[in-house]
Amino acid sequence: MSDNIAFERIALIGIGLINSSIARFVKKYKLAHEIVIYSRRESTLNKAMELGLAERAETDICSAVNGADLVILGVPVGANLKLAQEMAPSLKVGAIVTDVGSVKAAVIRDIKPHLPSGVHFVPAHPVAGTEHSGPEAGFAELFSGHWCIVTPPVDCDAGAIQKIVEFWKLAGSKVEVMDATHHDKVLAITSHLPHLIAYNIVGTAADIEAVTEKEVVKYAAGGFQDFTRIAASDPEMWRDIFLNNQEAVLEMLGRFTEDMAALQKAIRWGDGEALEALFSRTRKIRRDVVKAKQT
Amino acid sequence: MSDNIAFERIALIGIGLINSSIARFVKKYKLAHEIVIYSRRESTLNKAMELGLAERAETDICSAVNGADLVILGVPVGANLKLAQEMAPSLKVGAIVTDVGSVKAAVIRDIKPHLPSGVHFVPAHPVAGTEHSGPEAGFAELFSGHWCIVTPPVDCDAGAIQKIVEFWKLAGSKVEVMDATHHDKVLAITSHLPHLIAYNIVGTAADIEAVTEKEVVKYAAGGFQDFTRIAASDPEMWRDIFLNNQEAVLEMLGRFTEDMAALQKAIRWGDGEALEALFSRTRKIRRDVVKAKQT
Numbered sequence: 001m002s003d004n005i006a007f008e009r010i011a012l013i014g015i016g017l018i019n020s021s022i023a024r025f026v027k028k029y030k031l032a033h034e035i036v037i038y039s040r041r042e043s044t045l046n047k048a049m050e051l052g053l054a055e056r057a058e059t060d061i062c063s064a065v066n067g068a069d070l071v072i073l074g075v076p077v078g079a080n081l082k083l084a085q086e087m088a089p090s091l092k093v094g095a096i097v098t099d100v101g102s103v104k105a106a107v108i109r110d111i112k113p114h115l116p117s118g119v120h121f122v123p124a125h126p127v128a129g130t131e132h133s134g135p136e137a138g139f140a141e142l143f144s145g146h147w148c149i150v151t152p153p154v155d156c157d158a159g160a161i162q163k164i165v166e167f168w169k170l171a172g173s174k175v176e177v178m179d180a181t182h183h184d185k186v187l188a189i190t191s192h193l194p195h196l197i198a199y200n201i202v203g204t205a206a207d208i209e210a211v212t213e214k215e216v217v218k219y220a221a222g223g224f225q226d227f228t229r230i231a232a233s234d235p236e237m238w239r240d241i242f243l244n245n246q247e248a249v250l251e252m253l254g255r256f257t258e259d260m261a262a263l264q265k266a267i268r269w270g271d272g273e274a275l276e277a278l279f280s281r282t283r284k285i286r287r288d289v290v291k292a293k294q295t
Numbered sequence: 296m297s298d299n300i301a302f303e304r305i306a307l308i309g310i311g312l313i314n315s316s317i318a319r320f321v322k323k324y325k326l327a328h329e330i331v332i333y334s335r336r337e338s339t340l341n342k343a344m345e346l347g348l349a350e351r352a353e354t355d356i357c358s359a360v361n362g363a364d365l366v367i368l369g370v371p372v373g374a375n376l377k378l379a380q381e382m383a384p385s386l387k388v389g390a391i392v393t394d395v396g397s398v399k400a401a402v403i404r405d406i407k408p409h410l411p412s413g414v415h416f417v418p419a420h421p422v423a424g425t426e427h428s429g430p431e432a433g434f435a436e437l438f439s440g441h442w443c444i445v446t447p448p449v450d451c452d453a454g455a456i457q458k459i460v461e462f463w464k465l466a467g468s469k470v471e472v473m474d475a476t477h478h479d480k481v482l483a484i485t486s487h488l489p490h491l492i493a494y495n496i497v498g499t500a501a502d503i504e505a506v507t508e509k510e511v512v513k514y515a516a517g518g519f520q521d522f523t524r525i526a527a528s529d530p531e532m533w534r535d536i537f538l539n540n541q542e543a544v545l546e547m548l549g550r551f552t553e554d555m556a557a558l559q560k561a562i563r564w565g566d567g568e569a570l571e572a573l574f575s576r577t578r579k580i581r582r583d584v585v586k587a588k589q590t
Contacts (some may be wrong), residue, residue, distance in 0.1 A: 003581075007473040018419055019471070034562075073444075073459065078567075088562065099419075104451070107406065113404060116494055120563055125444050125513055127516050127517045131581065145514055146512060147513065147516070149514075155320055168416070168544055176513075182505075185503075185506055186506050186510050186511075186514055187514065187517060188490075189499070189500050189503050189506055189511065189550070190500070190506075190511055190514045190517050190518065190519040191511075191514070191518040191519065192515030192518075193496065194496060194517075194518035194519050194521070194522055195518050196558065196562075197492055197496060197555075198518070198577075199558075199573055199574055199577050200551065200555050200558055200573075200581050201488065201492060201551055202553050202577040202581075203490060203554055203577055204484070204547070204550050204551045204574060205485070205580075206485050206555045206576070206577075207550070207554075208480075208484050208546050208547065208550065209478075210480050211480055211481050211484055211485075213583075214579070215481050215485075216481075216484060216580075217486055217583045217584050218442065218587060219422055219442060219444075219481055219482065219485045219588045220362070220485055220584045221422055221423065221441055221442070221484070221527055221585070222397075222424075222482060222485050222490035223484030223485065223486040223487075223490050223493070224423045224484070224485040224489050224584075225588075226489070226521040226522075226524070226525060226585060227489055227521075228580055228581040229521070229581060230518055230521060231574070231577035231578070231579075231580070232578045232581030232583060233448060233574075234579065234584075235570075235571050235574035235575045236571060237572060238570070238574050239567050239570040239571040240567075242562050242570055243562070243565055243567055244572070246562055246565070247561060248561070248565060250559065250562060252499070253505065253555075253559055253562075255499050255502070255503065256495065256496055257555065258501045258558075259491075259495050259498055259499045259502075260495050260548075262546065263491065263494075263495055264552075267491075267538070267541055267544060267545060267548075268541070268545060270538055271307070272534050272535075272538055274532075275534040275538070276530050276531060276534040278403045278494055278498050279494055279526075279528075279530035279533050280530045281498060281501070281502075282494050282497040282498055282526035282527065283310070283526070283527045283528075283530060284495075285497050285500075285501055285508070285511075285512070286426065286497075286524060286526060286527030287525070287527070288508075288512045289512050289515045289519075289520060289523045290304050292512045292515070294515060
């Protein structure tokens with residue numbers, strides 16, 4: 001319905017899993033008159049245009065953001081700084097710039113200083129994804145039922161925040177507004193550390209001489225399989241997450257390693273009570289996660 | 296069909312997820328005339344009888360195994376030794392004793408010396424499961440398409456091995472025969488270490504002061520969720536696995552910790568190339584796992 005129209009022109013910077021999913025729900029719910037997509041790779045743009053994700057494709061970022069009233073950065077977070085500098089002169093006064101990155105303090109550090117006054121920066125992080133990447137991997141329902149965390153800087157325009165919150169609600173997300181630094185700590189333990197550990201164990205498994213890689217693959221159903229799924233997530237995106245949430249990730253990793261050492265000691269000394277106590281405690285947390293998902 | 300009948304009487308020792316799933320497929324495919332179940336808990340037996348899983352229930356293990364031509368131990372592996380000692384005098388000559396434990400060298404160590412001559416011991420490990428436990432959690436298709444690893448001791452009767460292999464094939468499993476010690480190494484990396492890590496990180500997450508448990512549960516979709524599922528596995532069963540595959544688990548954990556330290560250093564020093572190299576390598580392994588699942 002045309003009264004849903006939230007934006008005249010949306011510019012999607014990067015057209016991977018997240019931004020291509022955004023393109024799909026914007027089209028599905030008719031939330032914009034025009035979508036313009038930018039990628040440095042022409043082949044990616046061609047694929048996205050074939051999929052009907054946009055009205056226009058640009059390899060020049062200034063042409064892409066020109067006249068847009070919403071600009072969504074959906075690139076590995078390490079690419080934000082350069083793109084922000086390049087697009088700044090072409091941004092329309094009153095435009096909202098947002099992003100979908102998994103780290104938020106670094107994103108504010110890299111983007112905000114370069115934006116001209118009169119342009120509103122409202123960072124956001126849809127906590128949703130799959131292990132697949134590229135414009136063909138996206139789907140309109142990706143965000144449905146998932147949280148989206150909005151982390152506006154202190155001086156952020158209230159109207160702009162409201163528009164971004166509404167936008168994500170239209171995508172089916174539950175929205176939470178949070179301080180960027182706190183976001184980075186929460187995600188370090190709930191997302192970044194789990195990914196780091198999954199990447200690590202899959203690498204370790206491939207290196208064990210006593211067990212062939214073929215055997216690892218063959219018997220993956222015993223638990224390893226879930227880790228391989230997580231460890232198949234986009235390498236460039238995750239490289240940038242770890243480099244840009246260094247402090248919080250190292251803090252959580254330190255805690256994990258401490259706990260692991262205690263568990264190792266319990267196994268070595270045959271302390272069955274300590275093992276069972278932990279394993280019973282974690283089972284309860286699973287019940288809370290399942291309950292939270294259902295409600 | 297009655298020509299499927301593989302056994303006159305099967306005794307299921309323990310009636311949790313695995314043995315209750317066995318009861319269901321034995322009934323479904325009419326692989327035995329009679330199923331007798333044993334549990335030390337009367338409430339568990341009552342539940343299993345209500346579910347129609349057996350013809351008879353016993354809290355006395357000798358009555359349970361008496362006259363059975365197949366005895367399947369489906370208890371936490373730490374309980375095997377005492378049960379083997381207790382049931383030994385009541386086992387029928389020619390009976391096959393097997394188990395479904397996730398460790399195999401310790402199971403042979405604990406069970407084999409106590410069995411009378413003329414009783415065949417053929418250990419097996421169906422690599423299948425869910426995070427749920429108890430007789431109500433089982434289902435006949437649990438093993439379908441999954442591997443079952445049979446680890447006969449060197450002097451094992453060839454006919455008995457063949458019967459166990461056939462039994463698991465009827466359950467829909469792909470069967471592999473393997474040395475027990477090698478099994479324990481393969482499972483240490485593909486199953487035991489992933490479980491240990493999942494238990495550990497879920498425990499760590501619950502202890503972080505800067506992030507509330509409510510937040511951890513709320514944003515679990517970012518990767519943590521898969522770990523909570525694994526960390527909800529039966530505490531007693533997993534306690535016994537770690538205590539009984541100590542050496543292999545500690546070896547794999549040592550390798551994991553070494554690799555983790557290298558990764559930690561790469562994050563601290565901002566070595567993006569090292570991170571991306573690992574993350575690209577693990578993505579390839581995922582493709583192999585997916586391919587193996589499809590074939």
